[in-house]
Amino acid sequence: MRLMLKYPNLYLMTSAYSPKYLPPEVVHFMNTRGQDKILYASDHPVLSMKRCIDEAAQLDLRDGVLDKYLWSNAERLFFSDRHPPRG
Amino acid sequence: MTSRRAIDCWVNVTMGEIKHVDYLKRAKEDYFKAGEEFFTSLSVDECLADMDEAGVEKAILTVRVKDPSETVLDFARQRPDRFALAAHVRPTAGLPELWRLEDLAAEHPVVMARVVPFDFDLPPRDAQYYCHLASTPVCRVPRCRESARTPSIWTGSATGSHSSDCAWPTEPTRGGVPRCA
Numbered sequence: 001m002r003l004m005l006k007y008p009n010l011y012l013m014t015s016a017y018s019p020k021y022l023p024p025e026v027v028h029f030m031n032t033r034g035q036d037k038i039l040y041a042s043d044h045p046v047l048s049m050k051r052c053i054d055e056a057a058q059l060d061l062r063d064g065v066l067d068k069y070l071w072s073n074a075e076r077l078f079f080s081d082r083h084p085p086r087g
Numbered sequence: 088m089t090s091r092r093a094i095d096c097w098v099n100v101t102m103g104e105i106k107h108v109d110y111l112k113r114a115k116e117d118y119f120k121a122g123e124e125f126f127t128s129l130s131v132d133e134c135l136a137d138m139d140e141a142g143v144e145k146a147i148l149t150v151r152v153k154d155p156s157e158t159v160l161d162f163a164r165q166r167p168d169r170f171a172l173a174a175h176v177r178p179t180a181g182l183p184e185l186w187r188l189e190d191l192a193a194e195h196p197v198v199m200a201r202v203v204p205f206d207f208d209l210p211p212r213d214a215q216y217y218c219h220l221a222s223t224p225v226c227r228v229p230r231c232r233e234s235a236r237t238p239s240i241w242t243g244s245a246t247g248s249h250s251s252d253c254a255w256p257t258e259p260t261r262g263g264v265p266r267c268a
Contacts, residue, residue, distance in 0.1 A: 040094070040095065041147075044097075044146075045127045045129070046121065049138065053141050053143070070091060070092065070093035071094055077229060078199065
């Protein structure tokens with residue numbers, strides 16, 4: 001998490017990590033300075049995507065943080081205009 | 088379908104093809120304690136059904152850079168609105184791997200270049216990672232490096248959580264890599 005604060009373009013993806021076992025420090029980071037830094041991933045079918053999302057919904061997250069974790073951060077990083085055009 | 092929307096950044100649709108890999112069998116049994124669904128290969132319709140049930144709008148599918156699976160590529164061809172690709176780079180394959188990645192990204196919706204270091208037993212700063220490091224300026228995709236617990240199962244040496252780091256440069260450059268003979 002210290003590295004993510006140091007490097008603006010460094011992110012953490014929680015692939016194959018059951019959200020209910022995320023360390024409290026990570027959840028705190030998601031709620032505060034790391035709202036835009038953590039990306040959801042399941043590694044389905046290793047961990048089912050439904051299980052991971054249901055568990056993510058049970059995390060003690062502030063308003064809007066769950067949507068950033070599940071959607072906005074990945075959308076911005078992989079699918080937005082920030083992704084430069086090829087050619 | 089739930090009201091939540093999500094992008095799942097790591098989905099595998101061809102796990103059934105790698106069920107013979109010993110360390111994966113051990114990961115399934117010793118770490119994840121999973122059932123046979125662990126090694127399930129999915130069709131497009133099955134994957135979409137799982138995504139709709141979970142509220143996943145887009146899934147990023149794993150595909151190898153060398154000899155990419157036509158099965159996986161077909162997912163992105165059939166439903167480009169629902170599927171994108173994460174290219175699995177082998178740093179030990181050298182610069183030709185970067186050329187293959189460049190070709191793959193030119194024809195398919197590759198949104199990430201991923202490396203799984205424990206597959207290659209290379210130290211983190213080994214020069215062979217160059218082809219992965221260069222994937223961002225050459226192909227204009229973020230880099231993803233897995234930092235997994237899985238190696239501790241099969242080598243007993245590595246530590247760390249099973250997660251991935253993504254990096255994206257502030258100012259991506261353009262242009263390909265010269266393909267010298």
